[in-house]
Amino acid sequence: DTGVSQNPRHKITKRGQNVTFRCDPISEHNRLYWYRQTLGQGPEFLTYFQNEAQLEKSRLLSDRFSAERPKGSFSTLEIQRTEQGDSAMYLCASSFSSYGYTFGSGTRLTVV
Amino acid sequence: AQTVTQSQPEMSVQEAETVTLSCTYDTSESDYYLFWYKQPPSRQMILVIRQEAYKQQNATENRFSVNFQKAAKSFSLKISDSQLGDAAMYFCAYSNNTGNQFYFGTGTSLTVIP
Numbered sequence: 001d002t003g004v005s006q007n008p009r010h011k012i013t014k015r016g017q018n019v020t021f022r023c024d025p026i027s028e029h030n031r032l033y034w035y036r037q038t039l040g041q042g043p044e045f046l047t048y049f050q051n052e053a054q055l056e057k058s059r060l061l062s063d064r065f066s067a068e069r070p071k072g073s074f075s076t077l078e079i080q081r082t083e084q085g086d087s088a089m090y091l092c093a094s095s096f097s098s099y100g101y102t103f104g105s106g107t108r109l110t111v112v
Numbered sequence: 113a114q115t116v117t118q119s120q121p122e123m124s125v126q127e128a129e130t131v132t133l134s135c136t137y138d139t140s141e142s143d144y145y146l147f148w149y150k151q152p153p154s155r156q157m158i159l160v161i162r163q164e165a166y167k168q169q170n171a172t173e174n175r176f177s178v179n180f181q182k183a184a185k186s187f188s189l190k191i192s193d194s195q196l197g198d199a200a201m202y203f204c205a206y207s208n209n210t211g212n213q214f215y216f217g218t219g220t221s222l223t224v225i226p
Contacts, residue, residue: 031211042116042203042216043157056212089155097211100147103157 004104006092012110013082020078021107025094032075033101034067035091036060043091049075082111114139116206118217125194126225132179133189133220135204141165146180146187147205147214150198157203163187191222199224 005024013019025032030051035043046065048056051072061067064082069075079086089108093101115138125131137146148160163171163180170178175195179188191198204217 033213040218042205042218043214045213045215048212058213091157093157095211099211100145100159100162101157101214102159103149105156 004092004094004102006090006104006107008107009105010108010110012112015084015111016081018078018080019082019109020076021090021092021109023075023077023092023094023104025074025092026102027073029094029096029102030072031095031097032069033093033095034075034077035093037089037091037106038087046077046090079109082109084111087111114141114206114208114215116204116215116217118204118220120220121218122221122223124223124225125191127194127196129194130190130192131194131222133191133202133204133222135187135189135217137185137187137204137206137215139185139206139208141208143209145207145209145211146178147207148176148178148187148189149203149205149216150200151203151219152200160202161189194224196224196226198222 007022032049034046037043049069064080067077089106091106092104117136144165146163149157151157161173175192177190201219203219206215
């Protein structure tokens with residue numbers, strides 16, 4: 001297990017299209033998080049799963065955003081009807097406890 | 113709401129010298145965790161060091177150490193014997209004791225001068 005894996009690394013999409021990102025956490029980690037990072041800013045929390053349950057969801061996560069973790073393993077983040085303001089790096093992280101996250105390399109989304 | 117403030121957008125240090133990055137935070141909790149993360153140009157965030165609020169002893173990891181002042185809500189990172197590979201964006205982060213979400217500062221970009 002080489003860490004948290006995110007796919008794709010880069011995604012360019014036209015405004016109004018739907019996109020889906022995937023995150024594969026470290027296998028023994030029961031917690032999974034999605035963050036969004038724009039240039040020059042720190043990551044902003046989007047949502048948190050413990051196993052398959054989505055326990056926290058930020059107000060930043062509008063109804064165009066949905067995340068799933070169907071079997072408590074990998075997770076997907078879908079953005080519907082993308083807008084230019086959705087352009088950002090989407091980071092996934094996993095952990096086993098409050099010890100600290102292990103981050104993936106992120107998916108960079110560009111909406112044109 | 114918890115906030116994390118990093119007041120130094122950019123810092124520079126000569127190779128082999130020591131540099132301190134500042135971080136302050138605001139919380140009404142008594143039990144929480146604080147972290148420093150490093151984000152090199154490749155963009156993957158790496159945990160540098162962590163501090164539990166209930167511990168008075170400052171955390172140390174090799175060349176990295178923190179100065180944790182709970183009453184002042186201050187959490188600075190000291191990098192000793194700076195190396196070229198230390199050049200990166202450094203983020204201070206706060207988490208409550210459940211770890212449900214982290215709050216990040218805006219980061220400090222560290223340049224190491226050969």
